Amino acid sequence: MAVAVEFSHVSRHFGQVRAVDDVSLTIEEGAFFAMLGPSGSGKTTCLRLISGFEKPSSGTIRIFGEDVSNIPPNRRNVNTVFQDYALFPHMNVADNVAYGLMVKGMGRAERLRRAEEMLALVKLDGYGGRKPGQLSGGQRQRVALARALVNEPRVLLLDEPLGALDLKLREAMQDELKALQQRLGITFVFVTHDQHEALSMADRLAVFNEGRIAQIGSPEEVYARPATRFVADFVGSSNVLPPEITQRLGGPAKWSSLRPESLRIIPAEAAALAGSVTALRYLGAGTRVQIAVQGTAPGAEIAALVPAGIAVPQPGETVGLGFDPAHLHVMEGA
Amino acid sequence: MSAVLAERGLGDRLTGLFWRRPNLLLLLMIAPPLIWLGLVYLGSLAALLLQSFYYIDEFSGVVVPEFTLKTYVELFRAQNLDIIFRTLLMSASVTLGCALLAFPIAYYAARYARGPWKAAFYLGVMLPLWSSYLVKVYAWKLILAKEGIIGWAAGVTGTTPILDAVLGLPFIGGNSLSTSFLGTWMVFVYVWLPYMILPMQAALERVPLSMLEASADLGASHGQTFRTVILPLAMPGVIAGSIFTFSLTMGDYIIPQIIGTSARFIGQAVYQLQGTAGNIPLAAAFAVVPIVIMLIYLHLAKRAGAFDAL
Numbered sequence: 269m270a271v272a273v274e275f276s277h278v279s280r281h282f283g284q285v286r287a288v289d290d291v292s293l294t295i296e297e298g299a300f301f302a303m304l305g306p307s308g309s310g311k312t313t314c315l316r317l318i319s320g321f322e323k324p325s326s327g328t329i330r331i332f333g334e335d336v337s338n339i340p341p342n343r344r345n346v347n348t349v350f351q352d353y354a355l356f357p358h359m360n361v362a363d364n365v366a367y368g369l370m371v372k373g374m375g376r377a378e379r380l381r382r383a384e385e386m387l388a389l390v391k392l393d394g395y396g397g398r399k400p401g402q403l404s405g406g407q408r409q410r411v412a413l414a415r416a417l418v419n420e421p422r423v424l425l426l427d428e429p430l431g432a433l434d435l436k437l438r439e440a441m442q443d444e445l446k447a448l449q450q451r452l453g454i455t456f457v458f459v460t461h462d463q464h465e466a467l468s469m470a471d472r473l474a475v476f477n478e479g480r481i482a483q484i485g486s487p488e489e490v491y492a493r494p495a496t497r498f499v500a501d502f503v504g505s506s507n508v509l510p511p512e513i514t515q516r517l518g519g520p521a522k523w524s525s526l527r528p529e530s531l532r533i534i535p536a537e538a539a540a541l542a543g544s545v546t547a548l549r550y551l552g553a554g555t556r557v558q559i560a561v562q563g564t565a566p567g568a569e570i571a572a573l574v575p576a577g578i579a580v581p582q583p584g585e586t587v588g589l590g591f592d593p594a595h596l597h598v599m600e601g602a
Numbered sequence: 603m604s605a606v607l608a609e610r611g612l613g614d615r616l617t618g619l620f621w622r623r624p625n626l627l628l629l630l631m632i633a634p635p636l637i638w639l640g641l642v643y644l645g646s647l648a649a650l651l652l653q654s655f656y657y658i659d660e661f662s663g664v665v666v667p668e669f670t671l672k673t674y675v676e677l678f679r680a681q682n683l684d685i686i687f688r689t690l691l692m693s694a695s696v697t698l699g700c701a702l703l704a705f706p707i708a709y710y711a712a713r714y715a716r717g718p719w720k721a722a723f724y725l726g727v728m729l730p731l732w733s734s735y736l737v738k739v740y741a742w743k744l745i746l747a748k749e750g751i752i753g754w755a756a757g758v759t760g761t762t763p764i765l766d767a768v769l770g771l772p773f774i775g776g777n778s779l780s781t782s783f784l785g786t787w788m789v790f791v792y793v794w795l796p797y798m799i800l801p802m803q804a805a806l807e808r809v810p811l812s813m814l815e816a817s818a819d820l821g822a823s824h825g826q827t828f829r830t831v832i833l834p835l836a837m838p839g840v841i842a843g844s845i846f847t848f849s850l851t852m853g854d855y856i857i858p859q860i861i862g863t864s865a866r867f868i869g870q871a872v873y874q875l876q877g878t879a880g881n882i883p884l885a886a887a888f889a890v891v892p893i894v895i896m897l898i899y900l901h902l903a904k905r906a907g908a909f910d911a912l
Contacts, residue, residue: 319815319819320818321815321819336857340818341815341819342818342819342821342822343821344821346819347819347820348815348816348819350812350814350815350816351812352810354810354812354815354818356813356815356816356817356831356835357835358834358835358907367817367820367822367830368820368821371817371820371821371822371823371826371830372821390870401802415820416819416820419820419821443858585748
């Protein structure tokens with residue numbers, strides 16, 4: 269497999285702010301790659317570095333082996349689905365989709381035929397004559413997708429593609445995007461701050477924090493074996509345990525992480541770790557129980573997920589916590 | 603604690619009244635401007651239109667209030683058509699000049715100027731509007747006159763031959779800049795420029811950056827993005843600005859009086875016909891010409907899709 273996108277020691281500074289700080293990564297051809305991180309972590313800047321809307325302050329970016337440092341966005345064979353879709357309001361849907369073909373000089377009949385094909389691909393056949401303002405959010409998103417894909421890009425960039433959609437539609441579009449990517453075989457790079465979205469769609473992901481990559485790997489790796497406290501906390505709201513608790517649980521004196529779903533509520537006297545219940549949050553498929561652990565600094569709480577159907581302790585109750593030692597993940601990083 | 607709070611006086615009573623009858627508030631708000639626009643403004647326009655269908659008795663010089671198209675026929679005399687075409691040409695070229703000068707300024711202000719630079723932009727555009735129009739026009743006369751600033755600067759820099767060559771151009775040239783159509787055009791462009799910049803800037807401000815990025819992302823060059831995205835989206839602002847510059851030029855009678863040749867423009871014709879000549883019907887008919895031209899212009903602009911992005 270060829271390498272689609274390669275960053276080597278790329279930095280992008282805005283004045284004193286290091287938006288992207290010495291990032292190196294490779295994205296394989298055909299991958300569905302997610303850049304995950306909180307806002308301001310540098311993930312969107314990385315996407316804009318690939319599309320060419322930002323220039324690196326240092327380092328080089330290669331797309332399919334070619335150094336694109338001096339190539340403007342219009343000559344890069346990558347296309348973007350923008351967060352606000354950025355559809356042209358004065359053109360109808362068909363002309364929007366055909367825009368990329370028009371500026372390349374393709375004849376009107378041919379480009380409209382291809383636009384119609386693309387609209388069929390995103391299940392919007394027959395919508396060509398409408399204006400973007402007449403479409404729903406989900407439909408606009410599909411038009412933006414068709415408008416990018418019609419150019420047959422080698423890499424498709426998606427900037428928070430599902431952020432503006434409601435939950436139900438978002439889940440449907442996740443499945444659809446994934447299916448589309450597998451069918452077309454194009455490299456997809458998408459930016460999101462939603463860990464569920466990243467975990468469920470991507471086959472590789474990079475977690476960004478303060479302009480740097482905190483961890484890069486498959487969703488399973490990142491979820492089960494977070495490299496740093498930040499990753500453990502950001503991806504799937506894990507319990508991040510300080511060295512003294514890790515030791516009480518039989519591990520080395522290092523930071524560790526333990527997923528709420530790996531913890532069981534057991535009688536206090538039998539447990540290595542016990543505490544009193546401070547709050548409950550009902551989540552439908554289960555209940556998240558917050559427990560203030562005895563013998564630690566106040567405010568240090570551990571969350572356990574009690575699946576539906578199992579008795580939930582009440583606030584104030586003292587309970588013990590049991591777990592499978594195999595699930596305790598000791599972090600080598602800080 | 604009761605569920606309903608006590609009324610605190612007139613303010614609460616009015617709020618309650620308007621809440622029960624929302625249309626009343628709307629009516630009270632728009633009634634004064636509606637009366638002003640309806641009676642004072644449209645009424646006088648109707649009176650003007652009516653006057654243009656009267657005619658003047660050639661022997662007595664008295665206005666005869668009978669419906670006729672005679673006055674309009676008079677507009678089509680060669681000397682009057684000259685005035686109309688001259689005014690139309692001047693208005694069109696002033697509008698074009700304003701648009702070309704205003705675009706980069708408006709684009710800079712909308713896209714790049716932030717904080718104090720934005721304030722400087724507004725101040726810079728508005729500042730000339732704070733001083734009297736007459737002062738500015740006479741100042742320009744000093745700048746453009748034969749012994750004026752431009753002539754002096756040309757002499758100092760040794761570019762007098764260039765200035766002479768420009769003044770030697772047929773039709774737009776003349777004895778000096780202050781007595782040529784070129785001079786009239788320059789002053790018109792200067793005086794009306796803010797009216798083009800501001801609506802253009804407002805329209806460009808509403809074009810999101812992501813739209814320009816999307817265009818580039820899809821392979822468009824800067825020129826293509828300008829033609830197919832920026833210009834169509836900014837068009838309502840350009841049209842709004844051009845309505846100002848076009849109609850203001852068509853109606854003005856002071857600038858061509860002070861700067862330019864002795865050839866007359868519509869404004870001057872109206873001024874003289876209603877004053878010294880006492881020919882109110884012909885003055886009214888002349889005044890209808892800009893209105894008709896503006897209506898045709900708006901119709902063409904609409905057909906060309908200038909308002910599609912509104």
